[in-house]
Amino acid sequence: MNRWLRRALQASVLLLLAGIPALQIWTVGVTTRWAPEELEQRYGPLARPLVELCARTFGDPPELGGLLTGGIWSIGLGGFELADPIALASLLAGLAWPPVALLLGGALVLLLHLAFGRLFCGALCPYGALSRLVSRLRPRFALEGSLPRWLGFVTLGAVVLAPLVGGSLVSLLPYAAVGLAMQGLVFGGWLGAVLVLGGLLLSDLLLWEHGVCRSLCPSGALQSLLGRWRVLRLEPLRKVGCEAHCHLCAESCWLGLDPRAGAPDSECDSCGRCIGVCPSSRLVLRVPVRDLPGRPQ
Ligand code: SF4
Ligand code: SF4
Structure with a gap:
């Protein structure tokens, strides 16, 4: 947000x-x-x-x-x-x-x-x-x-x-x-x-x-x-890599989460701080639709 x-x-x-x-x-x-x-x-x-x-x-x-x-x-x-x-x-x-x-x-x-x-x-x-x-x-x-x-x-x-x-x-x-x-x-x-x-x-x-x-x-x-089943999720794009030794997203998360490895757990509040600091623009907030062709991964 x-x-x-x-x-x-x-x-x-x-x-x-x-x-x-x-x-x-x-x-x-x-x-x-x-x-x-x-x-x-x-x-x-x-x-x-x-x-x-x-x-x-x-x-x-x-x-x-x-x-x-x-x-x-x-x-x-x-x-x-x-x-x-x-x-x-x-x-x-x-x-x-x-x-x-x-x-x-x-x-x-x-x-x-x-x-x-x-x-x-x-x-x-x-x-x-x-x-x-x-x-x-x-x-x-x-x-x-x-x-x-x-x-x-x-x-x-x-x-x-x-x-x-x-x-x-x-x-x-x-x-x-x-x-x-x-x-x-x-x-x-x-x-x-x-x-x-x-x-x-x-x-x-x-x-x-x-x-x-x-x-x-x-x-x-x-x-x-209830957030375990939430529709809107933070996800890392699979085709984009993290920069070496970069921990900026984890450091920016006020709830102490680490979004690098995959969708952060149900604790994520979708605040978007980690998205803003990621130098690779790797994190997105979206409704996961993994199987649709042409969708960015
Ligand atoms: S969206 Fe906010 S709460 Fe969720 S992982 Fe990123 S910084 Fe943490
Ligand atoms: S509702 Fe969320 S932001 Fe408000 S006090 Fe509770 S945990 Fe903190």
């Missing part, structure tokens, strides 16, 4: 998350505006005065007729409610009749994971964007630790099964922690999310570079699980 498009998408997500209460276009499918008391209760003590100040200064936020709604873990676009299946499984576990629109939206997101693997990680996730930012700030004394990749499946199971013992770990999903922490910083609530996000970023900064995304995130684990 084009670097600037990726950055624009990630910046838009961060801005949307930060502006959720102020824009008031962002609620879970039922209303597009909160009453002042509810606003304060949901987002923190500063939400009400800040939203009122915005309204006095800029006027009321645009009325989008329900075309854009959602929450931290879902987004409603013109009647489609795209929802994170992990959060859904956890949050709707106790409901006898979960809303059909949300169930369909969750299924649609599962299908997107099946088709494109970890594309959410590569193009949209706000934690992934912050993790890459933090990796540029790593001090010399930072450790080069790593965690086993199966840990992500443990955290995935913990988030999905927590409601069975009456708990919820949804706010620990890294992307959710970003949204909640940003709201907390702006509106004065969600101190817990600020601490969770700070802890995750600090671990990436000092203990293991991108360790949260490589090995801890439940969402990354689910996407890589």
